[in-house]
Amino acid sequence: MTTPLEDKLDPALRRMIGVILIGGIMGILDGSMTAVAVDTLSERFDASLSTTGWVSTGYLLALTITIPVTAWTVEKVGGRRLWLFGLVLFMAGSIASGLAWNIGSLILFRVVQGIGAGILDPLMLTLLARAAGPTHIGRVMGVMGIVGSTGPVLGPIVGGLILQGLDWRWMFFVNVPIVIVAFVLARRTLPTEPPEARAAVARLDVLGVALIGPGVAAGVLALSEIAQRGTFTTWQVLLPLALAVVLLAWYAAHALRTRETPPLIDLRLFTRRSFTASVVAAAVLGLATFASIFVIPLYYQQVRGYDVFESGLRLAPFGLGSALVMPLAGRLSDRWGSRNLALTGAAIALLSSLAFSRFDAQTGQLWPLLAAFTLGIGTGSAGAPVIGSVYRTLPPQLVPQGSSVLYMLNQLGASIGIAMVALLMQNAGVGDPQSGFRNAYLAVVVALLVMIVASLFIPGRAVAPQPAPDQPAEDSGAPRLAERVGQEENVK
Incomplete structure (x- = not known):
């Protein structure tokens, strides 16, 4: 063996x-x-x-x-x-x-x-x-x-x-x-797909295109404005935020309505506990990752007085730790399942974030580098298993939808992480970047606790899903999703 x-x-x-x-x-x-x-x-x-x-x-x-x-x-x-x-x-x-x-x-x-x-x-x-x-x-x-x-x-x-x-x-x-x-x-x-493989594709959900893409983009814009301005209470934030809520709520009502044309992203995917837990964990992991990418250079610039390029270089241990461990974590998740690896990685990232929340200008040079490296190990250990678990029970025809949901939620998580850090750093006391940095990493700790809870519902050892039956285009709408997605994997 x-x-x-x-x-x-x-x-x-x-x-x-x-x-x-x-x-x-x-x-x-x-x-x-x-x-x-x-x-x-x-x-x-x-x-x-x-x-x-x-x-x-x-x-x-x-x-x-x-x-x-x-x-x-x-x-x-x-x-x-x-x-x-x-x-x-x-x-x-x-x-x-x-x-x-x-x-x-x-x-x-x-x-x-x-x-x-x-x-x-x-x-x-x-x-x-x-x-x-x-x-x-x-x-x-x-x-x-x-x-x-x-x-x-x-x-x-x-x-x-x-x-x-x-x-x-x-x-x-x-x-x-x-x-x-x-x-x-x-x-x-x-490989080139044969033409018959694309013969039964349903019509494009034009209204869904007009709602979900701009809705998510408006939410990302609102979060970007929060990061730039350090406040919620400006029209540059409130207007796109309100637009995002209206468009996404409209899309939800549209997607859940029974009709011939299937929705662009079928929200009934979220009735699958394993899928929902996995994409939530992936989104929170994106939040923690991009919050760290944003805040670690700020620590070196505002707390320790380094220039932009030097601060960026000191982010390298974070990327190195993640890159080293991700391939191994992916291999192990194929053999042992995703749940335990995701929990272990989230726990390592949480402990590293707690360490960061204790650093100040007098902390030795080595400790922040080590904490960044172990933080990368933690996020890398969780990343591949969490992403892999999204796909393990999705049949091939639902993989594109799963990819879109995963990437959009990861993008939203990243934007929330950056906005959260910017808000906490900018609203810290005048001349006190240390407290803003500490609060930012305590917020990352809270996010990682949410990820640990979500990871508890990620399936254990995976079994291959049953292939979905072929259906004619007119029968491929949202109400038949439960018949298309195959069997839920066993959770140990």
């Missing part, structure tokens, strides 16, 4: 994983790379900081709006064709952004780039989950997690290095050769 370390993936699957990760890494890097360039872009285009902030915000909102549509489009046109289209669109947005002549054109081209990333990011999860199947999903997500966890950490570092030695335009031009390589390899590697 092979051990989890000896059980090898099929060579074709390994090649496919590598090709997909090459294509997906740039969207993850670009989400955080431009954050360090706000001052540079403001000076170059003679624009205010608030206007320049839309270079990142526009990208994020375009990405968020695109995510739910990807779930339907992949079934309509096929994963390979959609992946290639996403690569071309992302490269076009990158080239155009590098050639931008004013701040308005840069924001517009970043929106195009964000639409490309909104196709690639959730589609990366869908393609990998389908290729891996329930028995290998943990180890595949563990490998993918290296990119997902280190990308946001490396983005500011790579952006800072580019700005130190090259013109700002190279933050976008650097994508071009990587995307070209990814495109060529994807054409050779990704």
